[in-house]
Amino acid sequence: MPDPDIDVYMKAIATEGQKANLITDYVLRILGLEICADTVVGNAMLRGISGGQKKRVTTGEMLVGPAKALFMDEISTGLDSSTTFQIVNSMKQFVHILKGTAVISLLQPPPETYNLFDDIILLSDSHIIYQGPREHVLEFFESIGFKCPDRKGVADFLQEVTSRKDQEQYWEHKDQPYRFVTAEEFSEAFQSFHVGRRLGDELGTEFDKSKSHPAALTTKKYGVGKWELFKACLSREYLLMKRNSFVYIFKICQICIMAMIAMTIFFRTEMHRDSVTLGGIYVGALFYGVVVIMFNGMAEISMVVSRLPVFYKQRGYLFFPPWAYALPAWILKIPLTFVEVAVWVFLTYYVIGFDPYIGRFFRQYLILVLVNQMASALFRFIAAVGRDMTVALTFGSFALSILFAMSGFVLSKDRIKKWWIWGFWISPMMYGQNAMVNNEFLGNKWKHVLPNSTDPIGVEVLKSRGYFTESYWYWIGVGALIGYTLLFNFGYILALTFLNPLGKHQTVIPDESQSDGQIGGGRKRTNVLKFIKDSFSQHSNKVRNGEIRSGSTSPSTSSDRQERVAAETNHSRKRGMVLPFEPHSITFDEVTYSVDMPQEMRNRGVVEDKLVLLKGVSGAFRPGVLTALMGVTGAGKTTLMDVLSGRKTGGYIGGNITISGYPKKQDTFARISGYCEQTDIHSPHVTVYESLLYSAWLRLSPDINAETRKMFIEEVMELVELKPLQNAIVGLPGVSGLSTEQRKRLTIAVELVANPSIIFMDEPTSGLDARAAAIVMRTVRNTVDTGRTVVCTIHQPSIDIFESFDELLLLKQGGKEIYVGSLGHNSSNLISYFEGIHGVNKIKEGYNPATWMLEITNSSKEVDLGIDFAEVYKNSDLYRRNKTLIEELSTPASGSKDLYFTSQYSRSFWTQCMACLWKQHWSYWRNPVYTAIRFLYSTSVAVLLGTMFWNLGSNIEKEQDLFNAMGSMYSAVLLIGIKNSNAVQPVVAVERTVFYRERAAGMYSAFPYAFAQVVIELPHVFVQSVVYGFIVYAMIGFEWSVVKVLWYLFFMYFTFLYFTFYGMMAVAMTPNNHISTIVSSAFYSVWNLFSGFIVPRPRIPVWWRWYSWANPVAWSLYGLVASQYGDLKQNIETSDRSQTVKDFLRNYFGFKHDFLGMVALVNVAFPIAFALVFAIAIKMFNFQRR
Incomplete structure (x- = not known):
């Protein structure tokens, strides 16, 4: 029979299948973490545990495991000396009783903590100066002529005796001339010291393997089995989702609002099936559903990137394999997908007036579930590959550019150039969109045949837009989306497995021999x-x-x-x-x-x-x-x-x-x-x-x-x-x-x-x-x-x-x-x-x-x-x-005066503006991750769209040709505009933390800071819009007229500008980058819906038409299209009759060329409005919790 006390202890420390155990409680106690055991860790913007407690959490994370060899780096940072002593003393007991090994580096170890160690390793300039028993270290230095003074900690002495600036004070032989002893000379002296000789003898003797215990090395890579690893990661992911539930609730509420907007703008009483042109409105409604569900997954980028540092640390310590981390992120999001898509489909399907057959209802639901899963997997994969917020958002925006343009809606299949047709076939968005329109337009509501036609109107609509008319394309879409979901999730696992964090680099500090005179002020301050x-x-x-x-x-x-x-x-x-x-x-x-x-x-x-x-x-x-x-x-x-x-x-x-x-x-x-x-x-x-x-x-x-x-x-x-x-x-x-x-x-x-x-x-x-x-x-x-x-x-x-x-x-x-x-x-x-x-x-x-x-x-x-x-x-x-x-x-001295200043700040408002602008100039100039990538991205998209829409600008013969040309403008406005907005958000978020400190210090008011942040973007966006504009204008083949070129550049510049300022505004009004990304995606979707491309302004119900006038993207498209085509009097073929381009734009889109002056003014007003809101928000809101 086992000893009862031992039996109780062994049962208590059994870890498998338990959420809490004796070891965890013990580590919490010795680290002094019991008081905050149920408190979130927190970060720079979220109030959590203190800095010292965070450091102890890092230590505890390693101690609760079964490791017998512990390498602990600077574990005392932020801790008081008594807590440091307590932790190291516990490590000493662990090493001596359980026969473990611990190597610990400490900053400023107090003498009583230093005295707990058995051996000391002293490093300097990549040389081992001493390695051996603590009791002999002072003897070694005394043998060379250096002595530790009284009331001087030995650890402090050891750190300073090798330094050129501090060594001389410890020279014992005052009657002899002092000469600086280098780290290399110390190392050579140690080899001849009795401790060094004994160490050399031990290393020179082959290890007797018969003395090693058969369990000395583990045969398993991870501490527990695969199922336990998966359950642990699943439990943690669920906990993180529950703690971050606001994000998911917000996403569901957001999609609910989007659905209510969509169902009222595509209201069935306003939707008719009388012509192919009106059928295009239904195509727009289906496309918009795909876009909303796609964009809803983009929040994955910020969430994944923010968690990667912790993942890389825990992967390196073999906490779990990458697949065990990745799969819960996928599996636990599936129920959320069902809820989000259900909200969208249940609210919109019958109100919009899609085919009433219940089977087609659930088929649309299935497709959108798969689209959401595919998009989330894609953005997780992009985040794992990018590993940096700015890089990942750039990759994500570029991927969206290709998926968007190759979906078959912006540019019809029959007009895609042969060198880009491969992009059409590999676009998962194309398969989702084709399945959606195939499911709808082959239904009973679209079976009637129009006069002068042999095919049902549903087939006519599909043909006019270049979609597939065979019913099996729905199931091809289902299979393709399932395949892409598996592919992207597999890619996510591979990226987590094989990619390492982006490289770190530190400032190269001058050699001590070269810089001591400067740093220390010469020999007088040794x-x-x-x-x-x-x-x-x-x-x-x-x-x-x-x-x-x-x-x-x-x-x-x-x-x-x-x-x-x-x-x-x-x-x-x-x-x-x-x-x-x-x-x-x-x-x-x-x-x-x-x-x-x-x-x-x-x-x-x-x-x-x-x-x-x-x-x-x-x-x-x-x-x-x-x-x-x-x-x-x-x-x-x-x-x-x-x-x-x-x-x-x-x-x-x-x-x-x-x-x-x-x-x-x-x-x-x-x-x-x-x-x-x-x-x-x-x-x-x-x-x-x-x-x-x-x-x-x-x-x-x-x-x-x-x-x-x-x-x-x-x-x-x-x-x-x-x-x-x-x-x-x-x-x-x-x-x-x-x-x-x-x-x-x-x-x-x-x-x-x-x-x-x-x-x-x-x-x-x-x-x-x-x-x-x-x-x-x-x-x-x-x-x-x-x-x-x-x-x-x-x-x-x-x-x-x-x-x-x-x-x-x-x-x-x-x-x-x-x-x-x-x-x-x-x-x-x-x-x-x-x-x-x-x-x-x-x-x-x-x-x-x-x-x-x-x-x-x-x-x-x-x-x-x-x-x-x-x-x-x-x-x-x-x-x-x-x-x-x-x-x-507390009593004022006689004759003294209370503090008084004529103004709240030291410098005038104008000087504050100039100073902030000066700093922002250098911040942008030295931030190529933001500025250079933005120019590289816009240039790449210019070439991308230029080759996709090659020479389509002046070749306007049919209604679809005009839609294609308009699609190039629509793509640029959304893709580059959204990229500008997303890219500026992390930059402003980093600077906002600095702003909180500087404003609290009384350096400036909020408005000069906002002024500088706004003004510094003006030249950068100008260069971006000019480079993009000339490339695209030439490749697509718009009319080479000075007036039209200038109008094109004008509208592109202010469009990119208001998107950038909107991104700033979103950060200023939200507590962190995650929320601003989610909020922004909702605005992008609404702007997209009311842009006039998916639903022309005259077709928008009267109760929503006011917002089409308040939508900045609608005004951008108005200006771009009207300035290029609003005065063309050549005839084009439409589904109804032949008419001039000018008349078609006026009748179908409501675009008038003679209204361009007002359109220009409104395009200027939007960036000004967003900049003002940014300034007011940065002044009014403080999301830093202290």
Whole structure:
């Protein structure tokens, strides 16, 4: 009989077939993720878990599996030191007890975490400098002459001892001349060190295979069987669809609205079967149904592309095979297809007046189901091949161009050129359209024969449009669509299997040997961390020595404070800053912040209406004082900073906040403050210098001349050590451009060039190694030493970085402060305060005070000690002194004035416009993925349509010839117009995130931003329309008349323009790119329906005719067709009689040549209207949730 405890444990950890198990719960607990286990992860636009929690989710995703070898890269980013220790300690137990292997890279590991490791691998410049037991690493470096000083973390020492800038400070033999030891020389020395020799002996000895366990290597590629893999992926896809249900509900509602529009425009009382021409209206109605169902699948592109990064990661870790990921995306969409198509067919079929036989009703339903499945599979396949939103949308638009033109409706089969006939036969849309018209026009309602004809009218309609008249073509269409659905889904699986993410590239950083002099400022600044500790200004020393008020000092008078502020200002000027500034303090008293209770927590039984995140926090931040805002993950650090800086977009804020004694007003506060966000949001296509120039241009006073502004920017670049990178493109995080550490410094610099008095920095060292963090903190320290008020949230600082701060505001879980005051020399004030609390463990010699502080104040320690640290603080002398200080600083100094500016923004409206336009110019010029692909696409479509409609422009003999020529214009308007609209949406969406940051910083108002976004498109669209226009005009063979050529270019230009501006407007009015794509597809369908090509304007029922006048595409077609053919007096054959082209256009389409002036005015009005709506929407709506 097995041991009962072991039996229970083994049953609990059994994973197969279970959604939750003991291992999952255990990992959630050790990672501290229990509190957010039921919270969505979120992204830049969707509020979810915190940045540190996301990093732990990444770690947990690997830990819950059965892997015995773990490779963990930078798992501590965004975590506090106690959580990092807890995770690594769990890894140590896993390795030692379960005989596993773990290789972990850490940024800024605290000493206690470093001491958990058995072996150390030290890399530098692609050389292994040391690999072996942790206990011998210092011995190795001491044998070469380098020694780790006291109160210096060994991990920090190891990262710096190989650096040219930092190595000299560790040279032990001061009586001997120092020479830089390269990584290669260290590596060679290690080979002769006793650890290196032993390692070489082990590697030189052949492994004894008899010692290996038979289960050491797995024989299976995946953790569970194929059926379990499929079920797991199916369950996740269902969960994602349920969480994203708004998109699918929106699509169904959208198709319902489209169906109601269609059924009322093709209303049966208005539809007749008296002639072939009127039969063409039915053909248009059927074609429109195919188009709506096709376009409804295009939303798959954005959804698939957005999920690909996660897929590629999980595919690489062998979570599942690609087929197990792809099949659920297909299978679970089938029921949605049945619902969407049912809504369309049930609403439209009998109201429009199609053949009443029930069999034909369900046959139409079947065809449209297959069309939707084929389209969704096609767009999934295109997304998997494109792998980038812009590229995928380009591929998708190009595919639609061919399918659309080769459907048999735009260009009839008998007029397709022989070199394009293959496109007709491979177009799945052709098979769908042929099956639809075949099903309808071979029905009983179309059996009667017209006078002077031998065939039924249904057959006559099919012949006139070039469709097949045999009934078996319906079933050929069914078979073809099934085949294409299988083919595209199979292609989707192949693309997921064999294609990798698009290549990443980073900025090439100069070799250290070449750039150190620039980056570090020469030999005078070789010591990175020592610089932070020892090169403080006299002011900073006064803070530590208690000469300037802090939470632990006695209050002083307002006049004393003014004298000190004046002294600090003079001191800042002595540091050589080109521009003076006015120092300001900020106080906050009993600040609270709450949000509506999340639905997930309500579901778990929570009854409160509000979730309180900050519970009465008080404190003061002063000029020349560097304050650390710390606490465990989720304590409310970023929340407090967002509240104080005015960046919260929702929730409920309470308490008092003052600036130098006056109530805070956000409009004026934004002018004198800066906020360095954790996410480092910047425009990706400008350089470092241009980013700073742009910020300074808009945020500095107009009284500062350009030369002084440039000198100030140069000074800031020197201050933050960005001078060597001034011409580097910023790029997208993790994709291209600057590294994480360089982005952090750029974020700081962008705020510094605004010359702010108060700066908030959210985790400026998160994601950086110890040396990069030291560079950033040196930048922060330099900033404080100019006399500014600086507040930083920070997670796991080393001793050196932690003690570079002057004061600390420590929060506990739940948003309550437990320490607010100065650190003191070597953190003496902090240590004495907590060691004075009964039961708190004393700090060990050499231990990091930041780590100790978090360990002794966590919630489990509170339970063990039976105390509440927040209550202890509230009853302390320190709290009372802080309250006195807050009260004093909340009173305006005598003779001071409240912040006042004559305008909300630093620069005039016109200057804002010019600055925004300048940045947009460089952003577009350096974004070939958008600009070049757009020109390439429009040129390709021009050649495509030119060869398809070759020389059809002047060869007008029959009614169908005119329809074909009009089809070329109709295709261009929709295909290139829609491509412009779709392509601009991701570009505007990326820039909108930057816009939210820049507007919150008070750089400009919404209208200059909108102005620049609109104006920059004008020349690009002009070149696009001219290139397209001349190619198509020449190849199709329209009449070479100066007036007609100019009219053609005019209408094409404004058509492409209003489509582009519509795309911008769609993004500005919707929360994300997915929704804007879906909304846009609905508008495209309505515009298509009312364009005048599918249903001529005179045939539109009177209750819908108003919209035909409000439809921009209808006006474009009116202008293009009327300007080319509205004055032709040659006769053409129609189904009714022979008449002139001019009369036919007037009678059938309602197009009049003498109305062209008004048509031109309306075409100009649409882009202006869309641009105005874009500007208003970008001003009124803020979809960023903070």
